[in-house]
Amino acid sequence: HVVKWKAIRDQAIIATGTTVYIPQSIYQPYTEADRVRYIEKADLKEPIIFKTAHPDQWGIGLDDALKAKMKDLLDKDDSMFEDCGPSVSIRLQWPGYRAWTKQIPTMDFKSPKGPITRAKLAKNIANCVKRFIEEKEKERMEMEADRRWRVGTRHIRMEDLILVSLHHISKGSWQPQLRLR
Secondary structure, eight states: OHHHHHHHHHHOOOSSSOSOBOOOOOOOOSSHHHHIIIIISSOOOOOEEOEETTTTEEOEEHHHHHTTOOTTBTTTTOBOSTTSOSEEEEEEOOTTSOOEEEEEESEEOSSSOEEOBHHHHHHHHHHHHHHHHHHHTTSOOOTTOOGGGOBSTTSBOGGGEEEEEEEEEETTEEEEEEEEO
């Protein structure tokens, strides 16, 4: 899963925005036993890529995802997280801040009930990142942190970010790859 995380940056087709990715470390469980149980013995799924048309590229703006402006998102109605529990953890390992996690539902409870779609997943991730920025902009960054990655109103905001992919990094945990606009 580490190789796939790094490979996205080389494989991604980018037409707009920058090639600058938020340099997150990949989430790791704390103990060796947990690493074995939650990573090595887990059935980790392939990354979910958010591809768009007009322009053809990998990534959707988080502000568009939040407003459900997803007419250009390809395969937006595809089901995500089939055969998985009722929720997953979305993890952010944003440079300069403590690791952050939020649970999102894997099911859509509208009728008929079923797994969430790629479009709904993008919106849920956008909401997670929005909440992360709102919480972290009130906090100080860690002492040695690179200030370029600071989040908040006068720093990196939702509107500055593009969701490229989502990676299954351990059992029940997924981490988004984000790049700057």
